[in-house]
Amino acid sequence: MEHDTIIRTEQLCFSYLQEEGKLPYQVLDHIDLQIERGSFVVVLGRNGSGKSTLAKHFNAINLPVSGKVWVSGMDTADEALLLAIRRQVGMVFQNPDNQLVANVVEEDVAFAPENLGIPPEEIRERVDSALATVGLSEFRTHAPYLLSGGQKQRLAIAGVLAMQPDCIVLDEPTAMLDPIGRREVLETVHSINRQRGVTVVLITHHMDEALDADRVIVMGQGTILADGTPSEIFLQVELLREAGLDAPETVKLLYALRKAGWDISLDGLFAEDCADRIAAYLQKAE
Amino acid sequence: MEPILQLEHLNHVYSPGTPFEHRALIDIDLSIEKGSFVGMIGHTGSGKTTLIQHLNGLLKPTSGRILYNGEDIWISKQRIHQLRFQVGLVFQYPEYQLFEETVYRDIAFGPKNMGLDKDEVDRRVRDALRFVELPERILDHSPFELSGGQKRRVAIAGVIAMEPEVLILDEPIAGLDPESREAILRNIQDYHATRNNTVILVTHNMDVAARMSDQLLVMSHGSLYLSGTPEEIFSQTEALEQTGLTVPEVTQICDHLRRRGVPMPRGLYTVEAARDALLAMRGGSSHA
Numbered sequence: 001m002e003h004d005t006i007i008r009t010e011q012l013c014f015s016y017l018q019e020e021g022k023l024p025y026q027v028l029d030h031i032d033l034q035i036e037r038g039s040f041v042v043v044l045g046r047n048g049s050g051k052s053t054l055a056k057h058f059n060a061i062n063l064p065v066s067g068k069v070w071v072s073g074m075d076t077a078d079e080a081l082l083l084a085i086r087r088q089v090g091m092v093f094q095n096p097d098n099q100l101v102a103n104v105v106e107e108d109v110a111f112a113p114e115n116l117g118i119p120p121e122e123i124r125e126r127v128d129s130a131l132a133t134v135g136l137s138e139f140r141t142h143a144p145y146l147l148s149g150g151q152k153q154r155l156a157i158a159g160v161l162a163m164q165p166d167c168i169v170l171d172e173p174t175a176m177l178d179p180i181g182r183r184e185v186l187e188t189v190h191s192i193n194r195q196r197g198v199t200v201v202l203i204t205h206h207m208d209e210a211l212d213a214d215r216v217i218v219m220g221q222g223t224i225l226a227d228g229t230p231s232e233i234f235l236q237v238e239l240l241r242e243a244g245l246d247a248p249e250t251v252k253l254l255y256a257l258r259k260a261g262w263d264i265s266l267d268g269l270f271a272e273d274c275a276d277r278i279a280a281y282l283q284k285a286e
Numbered sequence: 287m288e289p290i291l292q293l294e295h296l297n298h299v300y301s302p303g304t305p306f307e308h309r310a311l312i313d314i315d316l317s318i319e320k321g322s323f324v325g326m327i328g329h330t331g332s333g334k335t336t337l338i339q340h341l342n343g344l345l346k347p348t349s350g351r352i353l354y355n356g357e358d359i360w361i362s363k364q365r366i367h368q369l370r371f372q373v374g375l376v377f378q379y380p381e382y383q384l385f386e387e388t389v390y391r392d393i394a395f396g397p398k399n400m401g402l403d404k405d406e407v408d409r410r411v412r413d414a415l416r417f418v419e420l421p422e423r424i425l426d427h428s429p430f431e432l433s434g435g436q437k438r439r440v441a442i443a444g445v446i447a448m449e450p451e452v453l454i455l456d457e458p459i460a461g462l463d464p465e466s467r468e469a470i471l472r473n474i475q476d477y478h479a480t481r482n483n484t485v486i487l488v489t490h491n492m493d494v495a496a497r498m499s500d501q502l503l504v505m506s507h508g509s510l511y512l513s514g515t516p517e518e519i520f521s522q523t524e525a526l527e528q529t530g531l532t533v534p535e536v537t538q539i540c541d542h543l544r545r546r547g548v549p550m551p552r553g554l555y556t557v558e559a560a561r562d563a564l565l566a567m568r569g570g571s572s573h574a
Contacts, residue, residue, distance in 0.1 A: 047435060047463040094461065148330060175461040178330040178490045180530050205463045208535075244465040249493070249535035249557060256561040262568070271535060275542030278564065282548060285568060 006167050006199050007035040007058050007089070011067035014053055027053045029222035030067065035201065037166070040193045042210035042230075043203045045219030046244030051203050054219065055169050058201065059089035072166065087116070090160030094172040096152030099159075105147075106131065106140040109158045116163070123162075130161040133196070134188050150181025154188050161192065167199035168192065174206065182206070207234070207248050211269045218243050235266040250274035257281075289353075290320040290452060290484050291341060291373075296350035298336055310336040312508040314350070318452075318486070318501075323478055325495035325516075326488045328505030329530045334488050335378075337505065338454050341486070342373035371400050374450030378457045380441030384429040389420075389440050392429055396448040414447035417480075418473045435466035439473065446477060453477065454486040459494065471498065492534045496520060496555040504529065517553035536560050 012031040015024035027050045035041055045051040056062040057069045060076040069076040071085045093099055102108035109127045118126070131137045134154040139147065144155060153173050160168055170189065174182040186209060193200045202209065210216045216233040218226040220243045226233055234240070237247045237255050247255070254266045254274060264281045268274035298311040311333050318324055328334050339345040340352055343359055343366045352359050359369050374396075377383065386392035393414055397407045415422065418439035424432065429440055442458065455474065459467040471494065478485045489495050495502060496516045504512040504519060506529040512519055519526070520537045532538070536557055540550040549567070554560050 046465050047433065172461070179532060180329050244463065246464045250539060252557045253536065253539060253560055256557055257564060260561065260565055271538040272542050274539050275546055275548075278539075278543060279546040279548055282564075282568065 004037055005034045006037040006072055007033070007201075008070045009033045009054075009057065009064075009067065010069075012054075012057060012064050012069055013066045014050075014057070014062060015065050024065075027222050028057075031222075031224060033217070033224065035167075035199065036214075037199055038193075038197045039214045040190070040200045040212075041202070041215045041217060042213040043201065043217045043219060044205070044207070044210060044243070044245055045225075049219040049243070050222040051219045052171050055091070055171050055201060055203050058167070058169050059091055060085050061091070087163055088165055089167045089169060090163050090165040092153065092156050092160055092168065092170040092173050094175050096149050096156060096176065099156045100144045100152060103143055104140075105136060105142050105144055105155060108144055108155060109162050112159060112163045126162045126164065127158075130158040133161060133192060134158045135184075148181060149177045150184040153177065153181065153185045157185070157188055157192070161196075161198075165198065167201065169201045169203075171203045172205065173202070174204065174209065182209075205245075207246060210234075211248065218245065220244070230269055231267050234269055237266075254278075287319045287322075289317040290355060291318040292316070292353040292356075293340075294351045294353070296337075296340065296352065297348045298333075298340065298345060299348045302348065310508050311340075311347075314510050316503070316510060316513070318484060320484060321482050322484055322500045323498060324484070324486045324501045324503060325499030326486060326503045326505065327490070327492065327495050327531060328511070332505040332529075333508040334505050335456055336508075338375065338456060338486065338488060341452070341454060342375050343369050344375070371396075371448050372450055373452040373454065374445040374448050376442050376445045376453070376455040376458060378460060380445075380458075381429075381434065381437035384437060384441055384444075387428060388425065389415075389427055389429050389432075390425040392440060393425075393444045393447050396444055400448060410447040410449065411443075414443035417446055417477050418443045419469065435462055435469070438462065438466070439470065442470070442473070449481075450483065452484040452486065454488070456488045457490065458487070459489065459491065467494075474498075492520075492532060493536075493555070496534050496537075504531070506530075516555060519553075520555050521553035 009031050012028055014028040015026045017024055043051045053062060060082055063077050071088055074081040074085055076085055100108050101111050106127050109130050110123050113123045113126050131140055134157050136154055174185050189200055192198050211230050213230055216230050217224055225243050226239055234247055234251050240247050248269055250268055250271060251266050254264055254268055257264055262281060264277055268277040293314050293316040296311055296314040300308040300310050326334050340347060354369060359366055384392050390411060393411045394407050397410045420439055429437055459470055499516060502516055502519045511529055520533050523533050523541055526533055534555040537555045540554050540560060543550045551563055
């Protein structure tokens, strides 16, 4: 159903040109994918699996070499639609220091709406609301370089939010952050998804960031290796290993117990659930 | 065991006497054993990076002393110059510091500065490259043609090539995918096992710190908050959580199990250890 799908790719192929005489390097190989409006989707995969390249197709930073990408029904290859597409889908990248443009926090958030020619009163509103959503209101007159890594990433997210996008694509936004910064950014992204209904596509190496997603997509060699709910994906210990990923420790422990002969389900992604499974098994066995 | 590095009442104050005055390190007493593998954890701003920059003399203490093999490192200019080769420091995102035209020249930069002859430099470049598991053919490539993980390894090789007695790595696996992470950790472990050199690994990753280290140091707000074996440290879930750190996932599962009345030993942090403890329990109850 078209109206429920925000991003759709059809037979999407992308390759980088190599030196003369060499075949182009195929990064994406006939990807068919639909992302539901309002969902929280995590894309996993090893370096070079094509996950970032795929994400860059979602707001027309990359254009397909063959195949199609539609954002809310708009063909990303149509140059006339470029601005409309970029307004709908905002991107946040890995390095917090590379995406901040202004010397004052609130000016950084206002940068994009100012460029859209939005009236000042509305910009004010959007900036205040975006900063409140990411929990940075009290820092609005600070200089961005004084913020921590996690705060900088939340500021980058606020800058995207001020565009009032329908979808945010985040490319390893936590890779350079410490555990506290990671938690801050993830909580922010989840609340944007829940409270504002913004579609989130989160690209990451961290398995634990995928545990409470609606859907997990595993990429490998430019294709989709697996696509399902977190429990469907993470129970496939062998598949994860092949994809160069690591199952969460919870699943690994349950898997190890099962290999040792316990009749126990692998379905316990969070530490608490995992402990529940084990405790229940022990009780039953007594 | 004898200490290779000792810190005595180390204090460091940034911008003293200005409105930006900041006490980054507060009265640190610490002894690092020769040949040990030390993990350092702590939240951002806890003083980890400031501390390791003292260990090879990049920063001078505001007060207190640093001893290397029992000798004050600030005793003379020659001493501190020599120390920079004895204590090798791999910074965060070291690949940003690659600058030479070829991988070879980049790795050779450190050993050359040590005044070694050409053959010795060559041997060290090739040895270091082997440690980080990169093929010799990339020596003629530009470092900028390599992938992120490869660049990181070239940068680490550049420090290893100086054959430091103490190798310090600041977040060497940050921003890498699980495979590259494991490869680099394996390289570091091999280096440690083969050379018997002291390694200090700064990381945010509790599971890695737990798995690799003989001794763990937990920094918090400029102080050395906890120090001990991984078992000792991860037996103190509450203390760690108070300083904004989490325990390894397996330790969390064990904590939850204890709360559910399952008598799990404290301080477990690997899947294997938790499995064995559980299997022993099950064995005990079924045979009873």
